[in-house]
Amino acid sequence: MPPVQSWRDVFNSRDAMRNFMRASLIPGQGTSISANKVISNMRAVGLGYNRSQMLADVRFSRGLDKYQTALTNADPNQIVPKAWMQEVPYALSQKVQYRFKLTVFDDETGEMQTMTRARATNNWYTKSEAEEEIVQDMMGVLQQYGLRLLGATLTEVWVAPGKNISR
Secondary structure, eight states, X not given: OOOOOSHHHHTOSHHHHHHHHHHHOOTTSSTTOOHHHHHHHHHXXXXXXXXXXXXXXXXXXXXTTTTHHHHHHSOTTSBOOGGGSEEOSSOOSSSEXXXXXXXXXXXXXTEEEEEEEEEEESOOOBHHHHHHHHHHHXXXXXXXXXXXXXXXXXXXXXXXXXXXXXO
């Protein structure tokens, strides 16, 4: 293996970036650092990081994506178990935040895109109820931009610290 020439050589893969993020997020420190702060810190040392990829890596490093596969494959009529909800170390605007991966089609370019969106609520939903809510919320907004919503998949559920939710 050739010697490391620069920081860019060290961080040349997503796995290396995830390891860097995991090492940077020491318990009790940096758990509420903003995305902009992470990006600006990295730019200061000459590194670049795609914002959406960095956010996914932060969720991975903090373990917030722990039940993503279970949520994606869950029965649509199943109430999301509390055990699958991740308590986040910062305040949410509501008790629960449902996070989704949306698949959209751009009529103008003919391309499919994926995007991540969240919906905060005080309600405890089934998987299908949560997905129906985000579809209703996003349909009009996406149409304004010439996008058609092809599907919404629940990927994560965050709960505010110390909040009790009930059905």
